[in-house]
Amino acid sequence: MIKVYGRANSINVRRVLWMLDEVGEPFEREDWGRGYRSLDEPAFRALNPVGVVPVIEDGDFRLRESNTIVRYLARKHNRTDLYPDDLRKRALTETFMDWSSTDFGRGMTPVFHGLIVKNPAYVNQVEAGIQEWARQMQVLEAHLTKSGPYVMGESFTIGDIPVGLVVNRWYAIDFKKPDFPAVATYYDRLAQRPGYRAHGRNGTP
Ligand SMILES: N[C@@H](CCC(=O)N[C@@H](CS)C(=O)NCC(=O)O)C(=O)O
Incomplete structure (x- = not known):
């Protein structure tokens, strides 16, 4: 199952959560960032050296940058209706x-x-x-x-x-x-x- 690292009130995390809903992919989420665990923790920096949320893990594949993650999910699910091939x-x-x-x-x-x-x-x-x-x-x-x-x-x-x-x-x-x-x-x-x-x-x- 895809794991999302990041607090659910972050606008960039919300891009990913909305997209996961659009493609119907189940996920689990862990709270990180302002008001939750600090992004300066070494455990988080090991996930994303930039120190921002979101980050996802899809099996052994790790990805940061919200818009990139949204495009990855569109391609993964062959959703050319959402992300045109043209x-x-x-x-x-x-x-x-x-x-x-x-x-x-x-x-x-x-x-x-x-x-x-x-x-x-x-x-x-x-x-x-x-x-x-x-x-x-x-x-x-x-x-x-x-x-x-x-x-x-x-x-x-x-x-x-x-x-x-x-x-x-x-x-x-x-x-x-x-x-x-x-x-x-x-x-x-x-x-x-x-x-x-x-x-x-x-x-x-
Ligand atoms: N370009 C990055 C920007 C990520 C970003 O700025 N995330 C903010 C939340 S919206 C963050 O990590 N803020 C620090 C915090 O929550 O502690 C992306 O689109 O994923």
Whole structure:
């Protein structure tokens, strides 16, 4: 059985847990990271020298980097519906994964750590974070309006996993935000998926 190392409230661990649900692969999970066992413990550094969660073990195969793990699971289960075989469709799907880990998620980080984790290092960056996050959400709004209902169009793909988790944080954190009707519809559409309800839109920002 696949073993997942990482706390279930980490946005990057949640990518993996949601994907495991999508492909129907059973797993066990061990809590590591903020609020649980320290990632500085030698036992964890032996699993991932970078010292971040998630990490998975699939038999004797160990893998880190959440988006890489999601793609591994798609390939393992031959889910070309979730991760297209077509060269260009595949690259476009990956665009949304990379975007979530970079520009799309950048403003979210100070907002989440300032308002939810209450890390003093981020408190002064919350307002700028909200502005930047809203600017990126406007990009998603325009994209979904023109090319939705999912990020890749008609059907759900692994591009929706990291994007959907950022969208969950947007709505689950209480701050004054502009209306994005297409994103709100997308948020509800994703909630039709049991994996999103379990690991994404589950009341946790
Ligand atoms: N690029 C990595 C980033 C992983 C990452 O930043 N994980 C965070 C949690 S979301 C972490 O380990 N934080 C430290 C902690 O939980 O103690 C990935 O996508 O897997």
